[in-house]
Amino acid sequence: GRDYNTVDMSRNRMFNEYFPPYKAAVEAGVGSAMTSFNEIDGVPATANHWLLTDVLRNQWGFDGFVVTDYTAISEMIDHGIGDLQEVSARALTAGTDMDMVADGFIGTLEKSLKEGKVTEADIDKACRRILEAKYKLGLFANPYKYCDVKRAEKEVFTPEHRSIARQIATETFVLLKNQDNLLPLQRKGNIALIGPLANTRANMPGTWSVAATADKYSTLLEGFKNSVGSKANILYAQGSNLMYDADYQTRATMFGRELPRGNDQELLDEALKVAAQADVIVAALGESSEMSGESSSRSELEMPDAQRHLLEALLKTGKPVVLVLFSGRPVVLTWENENVPAILNVWFGGSEAADAIADVVFGDVCPSGKLTTTFPQNVGQLPMAYNHKNTGRPLKEGKWFEKFRSNYLDVDNEPLYPFGYGLSYTTFQYSDIALSTPVMGQNGSTTAVVTVTNTGKRDGAEVVQLYIRDVLSSITTYEKNLAGFQRIHLEPGEAQELSFTIDRKHLELLDADMKWVVEPGDFVLMAGASSEDIRLSGKLTVEDPNAPMQAQAKPDVPVTASTNPESVMNVLDKKMNTVWEGNKGDYITFALENGSKVDGVSIAFSRGNGLPAEFEIQLSSGGGQFLTVYSGTVSEYGKLISYTFKGTTASDLRIVLNDDRVGVAEIVYEVR
Numbered sequence: 001g002r003d004y005n006t007v008d009m010s011r012n013r014m015f016n017e018y019f020p021p022y023k024a025a026v027e028a029g030v031g032s033a034m035t036s037f038n039e040i041d042g043v044p045a046t047a048n049h050w051l052l053t054d055v056l057r058n059q060w061g062f063d064g065f066v067v068t069d070y071t072a073i074s075e076m077i078d079h080g081i082g083d084l085q086e087v088s089a090r091a092l093t094a095g096t097d098m099d100m101v102a103d104g105f106i107g108t109l110e111k112s113l114k115e116g117k118v119t120e121a122d123i124d125k126a127c128r129r130i131l132e133a134k135y136k137l138g139l140f141a142n143p144y145k146y147c148d149v150k151r152a153e154k155e156v157f158t159p160e161h162r163s164i165a166r167q168i169a170t171e172t173f174v175l176l177k178n179q180d181n182l183l184p185l186q187r188k189g190n191i192a193l194i195g196p197l198a199n200t201r202a203n204m205p206g207t208w209s210v211a212a213t214a215d216k217y218s219t220l221l222e223g224f225k226n227s228v229g230s231k232a233n234i235l236y237a238q239g240s241n242l243m244y245d246a247d248y249q250t251r252a253t254m255f256g257r258e259l260p261r262g263n264d265q266e267l268l269d270e271a272l273k274v275a276a277q278a279d280v281i282v283a284a285l286g287e288s289s290e291m292s293g294e295s296s297s298r299s300e301l302e303m304p305d306a307q308r309h310l311l312e313a314l315l316k317t318g319k320p321v322v323l324v325l326f327s328g329r330p331v332v333l334t335w336e337n338e339n340v341p342a343i344l345n346v347w348f349g350g351s352e353a354a355d356a357i358a359d360v361v362f363g364d365v366c367p368s369g370k371l372t373t374t375f376p377q378n379v380g381q382l383p384m385a386y387n388h389k390n391t392g393r394p395l396k397e398g399k400w401f402e403k404f405r406s407n408y409l410d411v412d413n414e415p416l417y418p419f420g421y422g423l424s425y426t427t428f429q430y431s432d433i434a435l436s437t438p439v440m441g442q443n444g445s446t447t448a449v450v451t452v453t454n455t456g457k458r459d460g461a462e463v464v465q466l467y468i469r470d471v472l473s474s475i476t477t478y479e480k481n482l483a484g485f486q487r488i489h490l491e492p493g494e495a496q497e498l499s500f501t502i503d504r505k506h507l508e509l510l511d512a513d514m515k516w517v518v519e520p521g522d523f524v525l526m527a528g529a530s531s532e533d534i535r536l537s538g539k540l541t542v543e544d545p546n547a548p549m550q551a552q553a554k555p556d557v558p559v560t561a562s563t564n565p566e567s568v569m570n571v572l573d574k575k576m577n578t579v580w581e582g583n584k585g586d587y588i589t590f591a592l593e594n595g596s597k598v599d600g601v602s603i604a605f606s607r608g609n610g611l612p613a614e615f616e617i618q619l620s621s622g623g624g625q626f627l628t629v630y631s632g633t634v635s636e637y638g639k640l641i642s643y644t645f646k647g648t649t650a651s652d653l654r655i656v657l658n659d660d661r662v663g664v665a666e667i668v669y670e671v672r
Helices: 011-018 020-027 049-059 072-079 084-094 104-114 120-136 149-155 159-172 220-228 246-251 264-276 305-316 334-339 353-361 565-570
Strands: 032-035 065-068 174-178 190-194 233-237 280-286 321-326 342-345 428-435 445-454 460-470 481-490 495-503 521-528 534-542 580-582 587-606 613-620 626-634 641-657 662-669
Touching (some): 011 020, 049 084, 072 084, 072 104, 084 104, 084 120, 159 353, 190 264, 220 233, 220 353, 280 305, 321 353, 428 460, 428 521, 428 534, 445 521, 460 495, 587 613, 641 662
Parallel strands (some): 032 065, 190 280, 280 321, 321 342
Antiparallel strands (some): 174 342, 428 445, 445 495, 460 521, 521 534, 580 662, 587 641
């Protein structure tokens, strides 16, 4: 794609796919919104009444102010929809409140008011919204509230903030490959750090960091030296230019982000000389900060030519090579993935990036970042996303090419690295996905619970992801959608249960009539380490409120249920694979025949994680009052175990759970 270019899409796709994060921001109370440069249905966003008023304000309830992007009003002249006065009036009446830099409001609205193209009420409305924002920010009480130099000296770039920034940076790095556990590196011997991005400060914070004070930041070379101290020798060489084309390098290093250039062959010779002395090589390569971000479109996403040739030469030395990859976008790493033993994507980690990278490379911190985008095998696969649609001619599972199917002649359909992907220095096991209720109404909710265990030898963090697929719907929907994710930190051998609440907002879609609905039917829930690495799955059914009630078969035992008949039947059907499951405090109750005396019961419990669980058996003689007649702990599951107690006449029997995610598979008791 090309920045600022025209994009056209259906409103259905806009609402179902692109609008949700913006709507979520409005629901969270965001105070201002910015119009984009693109057009919608032929009308630039800055003058689009449907977008700014009908959707943003009337449908979503936004009550802040709308500001244009830089010169967006005057740019509508180039769109060809009017002169500055015309486009300024259209922007105001559409719902734009503040003109950024274009001078359209200041220069033309007085004339438009006199000519009746705008009203005083239009202007008052925009002014009121901006004044309200200033009031909410406290600027009427103190106009210089956010211009206090002394406050900035105390609160900006403090040791505490830098420590947090360093930690956050480590959490963003994504380990893409780690053949034979090459990483983390040991602090010993000679370590060569080679590459045009190894000794630069200005590129560390990334694009659009024009206020950054790069002179205060460490280079990666300095970060490595600080990390290893006297335990290892860090050798350095620039190795190559950013790319062979000097003009391209100039365009890719604007705004004070220049990188030194040298003779290509001399730089390579120096790198190979340094590499020959090393036990291991770390190649700091990839994009400079201005190769991504706004107005930095690329038609090719492979490693720039000079750096690729450097990497090839380093690999030919036979020394172990770690690629520390800087990038601000998904790039094509197909060759690197096939040839480089270890790849760590470090993006642009900010002021503390150098030390944070060293923390991960040398194992002080276990990598835990996950990809927020899909990395393709080549640019021809783009656009590419995990939540794609199936099409009417999907490629069959396990196939590469099949004629008259949706696929390529020269590459399979799979990404190089899928959304949500990221390796670790430890391993995690997923187990026991369960739903608090597998059936819910259209406005109901359920809780999905997953157990994750650190099965490795060191502590680490995992980002657990939950996806949902609508099995059958009135319009085409996506292969899967991310419903939630949680980051957890586990010590070796530690297990943790995670709960995800699933409700209407996770299941609804905008149908062909442009109405938000939750359609009855089955949904597949998938938990895993990435969008492709799905470890567990379960089924959720949304009931059809208009479907006729189906009669329940009666169990062949002399009891009736005083709770959900289906739940009780599941534990009275003599089948171990039909289970009622609940959490701490939940119970299941059985109504007994009048005058029944009970002095024992056999129960087959179930629990996916196999951990011991506490429970109680209670009896009631009527009036809703229950007396505990047995308290115990179960550690054997899947078989009937007998529990006896002092018999008493009772009208109801109840099993109470005192731990989460415990099931009752079967119950047998005798009444006298």
